[in-house]
Amino acid sequence: MSAPTRPRSRRGMPGGAPASWDTREAALRTELVTAQNNIGLLAMRLEEATAGTNPFTGTQEAVADLERAITGDPGWRRFTTIGQQEFTAEGMVQLRAVCRLMSLANPLIKRGLNLRSYYVWGQGCEITARANGKAKTDGAGKEQDVQSVIKAFIDDPGNQSALFSAQARDELEHSLGTDGEVYVALFTRPQSGWVQARTILADEIHEVISDPDDAATPWYYRRVWTRNTHNAQGRLEQTTEELLYPDVDYKPASKPGMFGGVKVRWDAPVIAVQANRPRGWQRGIPDAYASVNWARAYKEFLEQWSSLMRSLARFAWKLTAEGRNKPQAKAALAAAGAGNTSTTPGERNDVGGVAVTPVGGNLEAIPKTGAVIDAESGRPLAMMVAAGLDIPVTMLLADPGQTGARATAETLDWPTELAMMARRSLWTAFQKRLVQHVITEAVRASQGPLKGTVKRDKVTGREVVQLDGDTDTTVDVDWPDLDETDPKAVIDAVVAAAATSTLPPELILRLLLQALGVREAETLLSEMTDDQGNFKWPQTPPLGGAGQQAADLARAGGDPATAGPGPMGPDGQPAAPVAPPLGVGTEAAARQADADFGLFGGRGADDQADTTAGPDPQPEGPGAVPSGVFDPAFFRLAGDRPPPDDEEAPTE
Structure with missing residues (x-):
């Protein structure tokens, strides 16, 4: 069915047609489209009935079609595959590369990872052993100096550079943010028991070999890396190396030198620190992974918003001129300094320019009634980035927002504190396992600084260290509070606790030093006790x-306040002396x-x-x-x- 032709005017309107002609034509076209759709639907149902696959003929066929619709959809199939199968090594390398790039280029990801590092490591932590070589409080001999062994390990320049300096700790936390895991190899000398810690890049660990009966128990970490050396002429030579490093807790009865044709470095066990690892997986997931796409979306939103603001700012004035007068109008505007008045498509226009239109033409912005085009419209995208990093959006954007408060932007809420405390607990477990290895090797070595025995537990198969003299091997890792607690309130609490006569003076002094924020408190504590363990009271x-x-x-x-020149008196008169009560x-x-x-x-x-x-009273008696x-x-x-x-x- 075709619409009747009719003459049209130069402007495209029906010439001499009645006012209802357009309405009639639109109705006829709608009826035509509906009829064509009905014909197509009837033909499809006829084909289904002929083939015997009509989903409406029974309930079982309908359910089967729904199942096929779910399992056959590529999106569902992709999600189920991700949940059942771990990322490949190549995929993890690409994932880490994206997270590292975003941590450098995207301000939200960069600030989010920095905030996590500040909250976890900003105030540092102290690692101390309870056995410091002093005499025991019960008088039963003298304990070994475990603290000196741990302090020598921590103060070593190489270990400082790898693990314990402020920069090293910041890099370790950022590694969990961009790589999701940290591997530390402990190179141990068998005779002296000295331990040198070095980190291994996550991309170099190509495979984690676990117990065949328990995937959560790692045995070896297969490392493949490129070794760069320089020959005598100074030219770079690259070779591919491959080694197996045992897990620090894998202590088999027999230690083979080769496993699967690859050499095993038994003198360099590895401690793995993994974050966000799904249950059943062997590798950690970066903290930034959940926020990368949302950070990119927020970036695109700001770019589009900036483009819109720039386009709205192009024209501030409108000048209407007839066609023959347009050149004169443009020349006059240019001479008056009205900005770039170019109307050529693709040519740059200055902000606040003048739009020259012909007579009858109109230039106006798109109506903005009901539309929100301010930058705050993208705040939900930034909130998704903050949620992925477990930090408040007010801190991520460094802005409390239009409805926020400054106090809200400067304090951590309780869930965020719990998230940071959980990360601190992860690092606490790592550091305790690290120094426990140092103590064990100091005992095992023939020339080690600690004396004792290393035995294998018959039930668990793990090594158990027993120091001579019944020396305690407990190591404490102390973190400052995340909240800004008033030192006076803490000191008052310590004083109240000391008044109960149940706390030793060493513990009271430790609590006071922690309340005052004194670093290296253990050094001062050791100076306040003698060789017999007695507390030396200060004079x-x-x-x-x-x-x-x-x-x-x-x-x-x-009254101590009266010390000094004395109270002020009238001019020319001496101040009255202050006598004791x-x-x-x-x-x-x-x-x-x-x-x-x-x-x-x-x-x-x-x-x-x-x-x-x-x-x-006068002194009486010899004492x-x-x-x-x-x-x-x-x-x-x-x-x-x-x-x-x-x-x-x-x-x-």
């Missing part, structure tokens, strides 16, 4: 000047001041001196301490051992 340092005068006033029961002896006041000091200066309630009125002599009993916590009777009291 009052000579303050001198107004400081010494303030201390003297405090001990005499006076009447009726209080200087020795009794000093004892009371010690008790008021609290933590290190206090005595128990039953041990405090009488503060009743009266003169200074009495005269006034003005330092009494170490004043500077010990309740429950601590008193000094020996034959010990001389040091003078101030």
Whole structure:
């Protein structure tokens, strides 16, 4: 069916046709299309009925068609394959390469990984052994110095560069973000037990060989890499090397030198740190993998938004001129400095230009009613990036947003803190296993610094280390709090705990140093104990000047704030002297001041001196301490051992 022809005017409108002609023509065309569709549908059903495959003839046929629709769809098939089969080694190499590139080029991925590293490693951590070579508290001999062995391992320049420096720790955390895993080889010398740690790139680990009966128990890591050397002429020579490194926990009874035709480096076991590893898989997945596509989408959104803003800013004015007057109008605008008024397609236009249109022409922007074209429209894309990295979007964008608050942008919420604490727990387990290997090899080596035995557990098959002298092998890894806790509140809590007389002074000092943020606290703690393990109470340092005068006033029961030139008085009149409280002896006041000091200066309630009125008591008996002599009993916590009777009291 064809529409009747009719003459049209120069502008394409029906010439002399009634007003309802267009409506009638549109209705006829719609009926034609509907009829053609019905004919096609009837023909298809006829073919299905003839072939006997009509899905509407029974329920079983309909269910079968639905199953085929699901399993036959390429998208569903791709997702099920990913869930059942691990990525190939080649695919993982490409995945890591994309994540590394995005961590360098995309600001969101870069900042997200930096934030994770800052939260985990920004304040560092301390690794200490409980056995430090001091005498045992129960007096049963002297323990071995495990702390010195661990400290020598950590302070080694090579190990610092690989694992323990600030830069190394930042690189390790970024490796989990872009590679999803970190491999550390522990090259061990058999005679001395010295351990040198080196990292292995994730791309060089081509295969993880596991227990045939337990895929979660790795045996070997097959490393394939290109070795670069220079000959005598300085030319680069490259060779492909292949080795097998045993897992640090794989200790078979017999250690073959070759496995599958590849050499095994038993002197360099490997510790693997893997993040986001799905259950049943052998390789970790980068932290940035879930956010890469959303970061790219946010980048494209900002590019499109920027292009839209640039296009809207091209024209600020409209000038209407007849065709013969357009050249004169353009020349006048150019002479007046109105910007680039070019109307040639493809030629650049300055911002705020003038659009020259012919008479009857119109230039206007697309209506923006109901449309949101500001940059905040892409915030949900940035939120997906933040969700993939387990950080708040306010911190990812460094902006609390239009409805946010500055306090929200500067603090971590509880789920984010848990995510960072979980990552810290991962690194804690790694560091404990690392130093445990150092202790084991220091015992196993014939010339090692630690003495003891390394036995194999008959049940688990794992090695068990027993140090001579019943020395404790426990190692503590301490992390600072993620929240900004008020040091005064922590110190008050420590003082309250010390008043219970149940904590040793070493622990109290450790807690105080941690509350004050003192680094290398173990060094100071070791200096505060003697070879017998006794805590050495600090003596009052000579303050001198107004400081010494303030201390003297405090001990005499006076006001330390009055130390110095004295209170101000009227001009020309001397200040009145400040006297100690009447009726209080200087020795009794000093004892009371010690008790008021609290933590290190206090005595128990039953041990405090009488503060009743009266003169200074005179020393009586051979063990009495005269006034003005330092009494170490004043500077010990309740429950601590008193000094020996034959010990001389040091003078101030």
